[in-house]
Amino acid sequence: MNASVNAATESPGAFPLTPRSMPRVLLSLIRNPLDALPPQIFEEPFVFTQMAGKSRLYLADPELIYQALVRNSDALGKGEDVQRLLGPALGDGILTSDGAHWKWQRQSVAAAFRHEKLLELQPAMIAAAEHRRDLWLTHRGKPLDLCQEMMRTTFDIIVETMMSGGDGIDVDRVERNITNYLKPTGWKFALGLVGAPNWMPHPGKEKARAAVIFLRATLATVIAERRRSGLERHDLVSMLLEAADPETGRMMSDEEIIDNLMTFITAGHETTALGLAWTLHLLARHQDCQARLFHEIATVTEGGPLLAEHVGKLTYARQVFSESMRLYPPAPVISRTAIREFTLGAYRIPADTILYVPIYAVHRHAALWEDPLVFDPERFDPEASRSRHRFAFMPFGAGPRVCIGNGFAMMEAVAILATLLQKFRVTGASETSPKPVMKVTLRPMHPLPINLIER
């Protein structure tokens, strides 16, 4: 019989969460949940702890992550944490639901993310990047906030490719409201940890509530307009309008369609934008890598404009983006709750255990990476990648719940990087990177400024 993970002393480097350490952990959670990760998880394969009456298991060993997220995926649900954080905005959509309801939704939209379909979207990705590049050409000398710039670019892409332009969505207001929704997530983590009820007031709660009302109403208008016009557009909105549950034949309600559009808009642009902002920041600090990227872009495009067929050939650009996501994974922690007991390595994991996969810590783990804090895109050279465990690098998660948009994101990121760097060299980043803060996604604590030099 396997040992049960039921005492902190059984885990290597157990995290001593005691009544005395609790206030410090809660304060860290409110400010920045990354600071509340047990420090041992950057060196140990796993850390087990018990807090607020719940068993919590942090996994950093790639093999244990594989065993949990892939082999035992049917023993895991998204759990209360995810519902508390994202449920008010994303309802019971593809990211937050479980079981048959999740499966139906995933199958309904899968076709939109097949490789052949994504290839058709490349021109729209390049066009949005060119639009940003042209705006930058008129911005000369003015300071730019990289995160904001990248959010606008990826937002244009998600709305254009998934919603055929979005019928006049107010992009600025949508962006502001997404930020207002995400701002108080530290409070939600902390209140969840002590088992506080959902109605408990906290700073930022009213603004977040107003944001959800605005965002969902905006999408309701998009759906109503699409139904009214009867236009067939072959995009995600049409797919959701036509989706029927394979078992019952039931169509999605408007609320369910809104859940999913909210999910795709938020999950589908924030993450890539933040990945790109950190990438440009790192390139500004590593001019040698930037020079190599210029060379690759010039060789592949033969000095002409970037075309759809070039994107797949920009292998070093992919390496650079991957290495940036290693250091700054846009989704830094994922979590699950065990819905039944299961076996993990030598341990029995009881039902109700909360599992955390701190991608941020896995990507900086002392046992998995040499000089983990050093930026080195060579790590993603095909040869070097082959010699690593597949789940040592997992910015898009793993198993059946792996990011459905991963191919989309890689294509989009490479297209944006290549288009911008054909015209500009980025410089002027601070010597050290600003501290990353987790607000569901990984944002820099302070804006990432850069200078643009026209090439």
Ligand code: HEM
């Ligand atoms: C660099 C960009 C991105 C990163 C790092 C990222 C990361 C992730 C991760 C880690 C998950 C798994 C969450 C979990 O297991 O709990 C996920 C799920 C998801 N992502 Fe992404 N994502 C990115 C871009 C995108 C894009 C572009 C889209 C859509 C266009 C998208 C849509 C989704 C959806 C719908 C899910 C839920 C899938 C499911 O549960 O079946 N993501 N993403």
